[in-house]
Each structure stands twice: as C-alpha cells, then as structure tokens.
Amino acid sequence: MxxxxxxxxxxxxxxxxxxxxxxxxxxxxxxxxxxxxxxxxxxxxxxxxxxxxxxxxxxxxxxxxxxETEPHNITVYFDGGFDLKTKKSGLGCAIYYEQNGKSYRHRKNALVDELHTNNEAEYAALHLALQEMEFMGVHHMSVAIVGDSQVVINQLSGEWPCLEDELSKWADRVEVKMEQMGIQPEYKAVSRKRNREADRLATQALEDTEITSTIEL
Known part of the structure; x- marks a missing residue:
C-alpha cells in the first residue's frame, strides 16, 4: 500500500x-x-x-x-496471445510478492479456446492473474499491474474509451473481480521486452506446456 x-x-x-x-x-x-x-x-x-x-x-x-503473514507488496505481470491458425489463446501471468519477511514469485499459464482476438486474450490473462491472487488470499491492498497491452492498461486506467462490446465485458469482469477482492490497481504499461516473462508463459501455453509454480527468490 x-x-x-x-x-x-x-x-x-x-x-x-x-x-x-x-x-x-x-x-x-x-x-x-x-x-x-x-x-x-x-x-x-x-x-x-x-x-x-x-x-x-x-x-x-x-x-x-x-x-506481514499475508501476500503484500505485489506486482503482477500479464500477457495474452491469440493464434489465428488454431483459434486458441495462451494466457500467462507472473506474480511477485512478499510474505513473512520473504520474497516469492508465482507463475501460471493457461490454454483457452473461447476467445476471438489478441486483446481478449490480454484481458483474460489479467483475469487469470486475479484468480490466482484470490487463491493466494490477496485482498484489500494496492497491486501494481504491469503489461505490454496498451489497450488493456489504457482502457482500465480510463485513458482510452472501451468501445468494443466484448472488450467492455472483459473490462467489467476484471473491475468487478478487483472490487470484490478490494484491490486498488496501479497500472503501468511497459514494452514487450520488459514483459518477457509473462509473454513466454503465454507462448508456452500455446505450445501446450502447462506451468504452475511458486518459488522463493
């Protein structure tokens, strides 16, 4: 906070x-x-x-x-990718946090087939990160949310309007989940190079490599 x-x-x-x-x-x-x-x-x-x-x-x-005993000082990296050939999407997120005086990294990806665009995949990747944080017990605190999707970051921060119906639904879904968890987001747009870890997780999902891991740093 x-x-x-x-x-x-x-x-x-x-x-x-x-x-x-x-x-x-x-x-x-x-x-x-x-x-x-x-x-x-x-x-x-x-x-x-x-x-x-x-x-x-x-x-x-x-x-x-x-x-101190709960996850805090949280930074979330997210990324999503849509494969035009297979019509499937890869979602990836990396969550960095502190707990009990130690630092951790939690990584998660997923392969889904109900999306239709890359922007939808980006929103879905952020929603996946929120679900993971909910499982971790994160609630009522500031969270730094970092991604290379200008669309998602700028729409959720209110800088850009959300005119497409499907993206508007995803934005609502993300904001409702944050409100339920008591999360105050701090959005930051970065280059794809600086979001390499989440990008790699999304790519691995498209390659049908499932990853769920938590390590102490």
Missing amino acids: KVRIDMTYKTPKGTKSAFSSEEIQAAQAILIAEDLEKTGRVKDFTFVDNQDHTWSLKELKEYMKGI
Whole structure:
C-alpha cells in the first residue's frame, strides 16, 4: 500500500507550516515518520492512502504488522496471445510478492479456446492473474499491474474509451473481480521486452506446456 504523509513542522521559535510528501510505500512512510519524530519538530502526522482513508502512525504500524503473514507488496505481470491458425489463446501471468519477511514469485499459464482476438486474450490473462491472487488470499491492498497491452492498461486506467462490446465485458469482469477482492490497481504499461516473462508463459501455453509454480527468490 502506498500512502502520502501529511505533517506539520514547527521551528524552535514557533513558526509552523504544513507539508505533504509524495506517495511512497507504507513501510517507507513509517520509517521516515519515526525518523522525523526524533527531531521533535514535526507534529500531527497523518497518512493518507489512495482511497483517501486516513491513518495515524499507530494504526498504520498495526496494519503493516497484520499483513506481514499475508501476500503484500505485489506486482503482477500479464500477457495474452491469440493464434489465428488454431483459434486458441495462451494466457500467462507472473506474480511477485512478499510474505513473512520473504520474497516469492508465482507463475501460471493457461490454454483457452473461447476467445476471438489478441486483446481478449490480454484481458483474460489479467483475469487469470486475479484468480490466482484470490487463491493466494490477496485482498484489500494496492497491486501494481504491469503489461505490454496498451489497450488493456489504457482502457482500465480510463485513458482510452472501451468501445468494443466484448472488450467492455472483459473490462467489467476484471473491475468487478478487483472490487470484490478490494484491490486498488496501479497500472503501468511497459514494452514487450520488459514483459518477457509473462509473454513466454503465454507462448508456452500455446505450445501446450502447462506451468504452475511458486518459488522463493
């Protein structure tokens, strides 16, 4: 989860001013706040998440302690491909996360035959990633969602309109699943080269190679 720090600074002579930080990871925000507290000049810490919910330092520390045993600091890479010859689609996703003080990578792919375009396959790959996260117990937190599909990333982030009926249905399906899980997405479009792992998983699915794995990094 990312938060903004709102604070009041007071000089030795009593002059006060309010400051706000950029959005940073909650764990980093706690470290910075605790360090600033030691100066004795910063008061009235408030932490604001991307849902405009406010937290005290005590509340944020308790929240971070509570999620330590759950998957958190999650980044999802997804990719989908459609084969015109076979009319089948390969879906792939790689999920990076932390849990109990350790880092993990979960990979999953799937071969499906009910889709009709590459863009549908891209949406389906993201939906597959959401299903995997649901199985992992992910809920009510920010998730970085990374893909090379400009269509999916820009439509879901609201930058582009979704005019095709089938893609609109997929967008609704993805957004409903996120809402059910309490996920606050942070979308990022990257080049295909930087999405190589998910692309490879989608290709392996089209080659009928099924992959489901979780490893500690």
